[in-house]
Amino acid sequence: SRRGRRTRRARKEPRACSLHEVQLTVTELGLGYDSDETVSFRYCSGWCDGRRRNYDLVMEHVRLGEASRRRARRRGRAKAEPAHHGPCCRPIKYEKKMSFFDNNERFFTIKNVSAKECGCV
Amino acid sequence: SRRGRRTRRARKEPRACSLHEVQLTVTELGLGYDSDETVSFRYCSGWCDGRRRNYDLVMEHVRLGEASRRRARRRGRAKAEPAHHGPCCRPIKYEKKMSFFDNNERFFTIKNVSAKECGCV
Missing domain, CATH: 2.10.90.10 (Cystine-knot cytokines)
Structure with a gap:
């Protein structure tokens, strides 16, 4: 069906x-x-997902990109520098x-x- | 100042x-x-951005990932398969x-x- x-x-x-x-x-x-x-x-x-290294796990945990995204929004920029965690x-x-x-x-x-x-x- | x-x-x-x-x-x-x-x-x-090839320009134009994201939302999945256009x-x-x-x-x-x-x- x-x-x-x-x-x-x-x-x-x-x-x-x-x-x-x-x-x-x-x-x-x-x-x-x-x-x-x-x-x-x-x-x-x-x-x-199966190819993630310790680096990616740290990046996901620490979320360095997010502070940068918040700063970018405050400064009126559409996008912050991307930091991939995977x-x-x-x-x-x-x-x-x-x-x-x-x-x-x-x-x-x-x-x-x-x-x-x-x-x- | x-x-x-x-x-x-x-x-x-x-x-x-x-x-x-x-x-x-x-x-x-x-x-x-x-x-x-x-x-x-x-x-x-x-x-x-400076490293984009014709492939990336096509991916951005065609937006193949977006249809997949819409399908995923309809099916109640949080995320579709990612297709990077850059x-x-x-x-x-x-x-x-x-x-x-x-x-x-x-x-x-x-x-x-x-x-x-x-x-x-």
Whole structure:
């Protein structure tokens, strides 16, 4: 049943950091090219909790970033310097090239658009 | 004047990702040790905006993480899988060892507590 599927999905463990893929037109990438060509955009998403070191545990406990965020708010700045207390799920390799024709039949090659491999860094 | 200093400080450019240091007792690290010994804890903080690649620009434009966050909220989960749209300021090298006596005069050596070098990853 529909409800059964939803329940199973809701109970699922959060996924570990890994490579995901979506189909987008080049225009939808938002890099300023006007092209209806469809490309596979691969990106990194997921949790890195299992990869935490003593450093991350200290950062979470001490919360050095929070005082900085409070100061930034008092000074009217939108954001303080970020201090991550956990590894980030990020690309560790990129697809070197992506090529396409725009809607004016010009050929472009752009670099480091799509992720090739992800890691907890 | 006091006001002048504040204004200058508020206008200052946000700092780039770099190594920072605080003095903490081992107890304050929050790793479960009871020790009044003071240690230097070094950590990474700051912005990585200058290091953004095409990948990050696409991630910011497409906001793949946000749909996931909305789904997570609907399903009653606190947090969705994180998808960063910018490099993280993180340790790329750690101080291999930190040694101390606890308040019961036991000697401990713990690893990967303090950052040694930071990078935008």
